Amino acid sequence: MKSIATLNLQYAHRFYGFRGEAQFLHGHTGTLTIEVEDSINEGVNMVFPCNEIKKTAWHILQNFDHAVVLREDDPLLPAILNVYEEQGIKNGAPQNTMKGPAFKTELATAYPECRLVVTKETMTTEGMIKMVYELLKDELNISKITFTSGDNTASCEYNTNNKTDRCPLCGISLVKGVCPKCGYKKE
Ligand SMILES: [Zn+2]
Numbered sequence: 001m002k003s004i005a006t007l008n009l010q011y012a013h014r015f016y017g018f019r020g021e022a023q024f025l026h027g028h029t030g031t032l033t034i035e036v037e038d039s040i041n042e043g044v045n046m047v048f049p050c051n052e053i054k055k056t057a058w059h060i061l062q063n064f065d066h067a068v069v070l071r072e073d074d075p076l077l078p079a080i081l082n083v084y085e086e087q088g089i090k091n092g093a094p095q096n097t098m099k100g101p102a103f104k105t106e107l108a109t110a111y112p113e114c115r116l117v118v119t120k121e122t123m124t125t126e127g128m129i130k131m132v133y134e135l136l137k138d139e140l141n142i143s144k145i146t147f148t149s150g151d152n153t154a155s156c157e158y159n160t161n162n163k164t165d166r167c168p169l170c171g172i173s174l175v176k177g178v179c180p181k182c183g184y185k186k187e
C-alpha cells in the first residue's frame with residue numbers, strides 16, 4: 001500500500017543552450033508528488049502519515065521554493081550573483097527566513113542565503129526527480145516521484161525495502177527503536 005503527499009514549489013529556471021522558449025529565464029509553480037510504500041502499520045492503520053512525508057520533504061526542498069535554479073555552467077549564474085552582491089543580499093537578507101539546510105549532492109548544491117540552487121544537469125521535470133530522489137531516498141521509503149511543471153510531467157518508480165520500523169501510536173519512523181515524536185519505545 002502507499003501513502004501519497006503533494007507539495008508545491010515556486011521557482012525560476014531556464015534550459016541553458018536549449019532551442020526553445022525555455023532558454024529564457026521564466027518561472028513556474030511545480031507540483032511534486034511523493035509516494036511512500038510499505039506494509040500497513042497496524043497501530044495507526046496507515047502506511048505513513050502524509051503530513052510527515054510533506055514535513056520531511058519540505059525541510060530540504062524549501063530551498064527550491066522562491067529560488068533561482070540554474071545549471072553550473074550557465075553564465076546567468078555569475079551575473080545574478082553580481083547583482084545580489086551589489087545589492088547586499090548575496091549572503092542573506094533578514095526577510096529570507098524560509099531556509100532549509102544547505103545541501104550538496106552529486107546533482108545539486110543549495111545556497112539558502114540567496115535562494116539559489118546550482119544544478120549539474122538542466123532542471124527539467126526529469127532532472128528535478130533525480131535531484132529529489134537523491135535528497136530524500138534515505139529519509140523516506142519512496143516508491144514513486146512525479147513532478148509537474150507547466151505542461152511537463154515526468155515520473156519515476158523505485159524499488160523500496162518495505163521494512164521501516166514505525167511508531168504504532170503516531171506512525172512515524174522509529175529512531176533506534178524510539179519514536180522521536182511521542183517517545184514510544186519498541187519492546
Ligand atoms: Zn520551465
Ligand SMILES: [Zn+2]
Nearest residue numbers: 167170179182
Ligand atoms: Zn510515536
